[in-house]
Amino acid sequence: MLEDNLPTMMKALVTTGKGGCGCLIKVHSVAQNPTDWKTVALRREEGNIIGCDFSGVVVKMGREVPSELRFIGERVAGIVHGAFCSITLSLPDSWSFEHGAQLGVACFTACQCLYQYLHLPTPLGIPESVPEEFILVWSGATSTGQYVIQFAKLSGLRIITTCSPRNFDLVKSLGAELVFDYADSYTFKHILTATQGRLTMAVPKSFGESGGNLAALLPIKSHIPSVKTEWHFLNLSCLC
Ligand SMILES: NC(=O)c1ccc[n+]([C@@H]2O[C@H](COP(=O)([O-])OP(=O)(O)OC[C@H]3O[C@@H](n4cnc5c(N)ncnc54)[C@H](OP(=O)(O)O)[C@@H]3O)[C@@H](O)[C@H]2O)c1
Known part of the structure; x- marks a missing residue:
């Protein structure tokens, strides 16, 4: 899937937020959306990320992320949209990673x-x-x-x-x-x-x-x- 001049696919690690406010998340599951192929076909811009919906585990936290908000090892689900914004939610233990990964764009x-x-x-x-x-x-x-x-x-x-x-x-x-x-x-x-x-x-x-x-x-x-x-x-x- 990766070619020159194409946006990059969502990687095994996702960064949410920016700088000290961000978290690094090891991706476990992803969900696909029509916007994934549309971004490849219609918006070939450097730095674009393909893939929005994911679930995984927090492996690193920025200095400014409050400890009551996130913790290392926490199961989370979220959306990254373009290179600019992301949302991360805590994933209850009763939810599988697969279920968590589809809580994003459509929802x-x-x-x-x-x-x-x-x-x-x-x-x-x-x-x-x-x-x-x-x-x-x-x-x-x-x-x-x-x-x-x-x-x-x-x-x-x-x-x-x-x-x-x-x-x-x-x-x-x-x-x-x-x-x-x-x-x-x-x-x-x-x-x-x-x-x-x-x-x-x-x-x-x-x-x-x-x-x-x-x-x-x-x-x-x-x-x-x-x-x-x-x-x-x-x-x-x-x-x-
Ligand atoms: N603007 C936004 O922010 C935004 C956000 C999310 C999605 N979208 C757009 O909304 C659309 C739906 O996204 P999604 O992820 O929900 O879709 P999806 O789950 O991929 O939709 C698949 C379903 O689309 C239905 N479908 C196929 N051709 C159709 C047609 N000609 N008329 C009506 N329904 C048809 C089929 O239903 P049946 O099996 O019943 O035929 C199929 O099961 C996409 O175009 C997506 O790009 C936009």
Whole structure:
């Protein structure tokens, strides 16, 4: 995989943070994301790191890392995103390294879409009575979609999602109430009917006349003026 002028793959050791604030982590497991190949294909910049999600063990700590925050030998999971920012979480003993490694990009992206962009109540702060509102999770069987379904459900929403028929049972088991095949050209009509045109959080074609908010993971834009589209990009800097 390594060639001249290509970004480097995530190594066996990952440095999180900078200088004295950083930790050196011996990587045990990694999870792959579409951004890994997209960075190779689209962003060939010197110093870029391929690979974001990892779990492992802290082997060295910077002088400024508080001992109550991290310790040598601690099992951790985290994300490195580009060369600039990283997040590391303590991994409970009951979690395997493999499970820990997938807590990164998909999980954080789902949380940021739901709670920072759509401003839904977090599962920890749900008001006593939650309006029974639908959210459409397009392509709910993706890694990100599976997190969005589960968090949105915990936030009290009713979930409509799309995926291939082979994944219908999977997304239902995660909390989806209605599931349609994204490849079926009648899916938009089915969604409009099911929501009686009152959907406010979804993809453009399924919105009712009053429009709504679309949190997109890829750069698309709605041509319907009442539908506000935001290309959501995982942003770790606001969490570091
Ligand atoms: N902007 C950001 O910060 C950000 C962050 C994370 C991800 N993303 C982007 O979001 C997308 C999903 O990422 P992910 O890691 O969650 O994906 P993933 O887990 O790799 O998604 C795989 C699934 O995509 C579904 N799929 C394939 N072709 C599709 C199509 N034409 N229409 C709808 N679904 C289709 C398939 O579902 P079925 O098996 O049901 O067919 C497949 O199982 C990627 O493009 C990724 O680059 C962006």
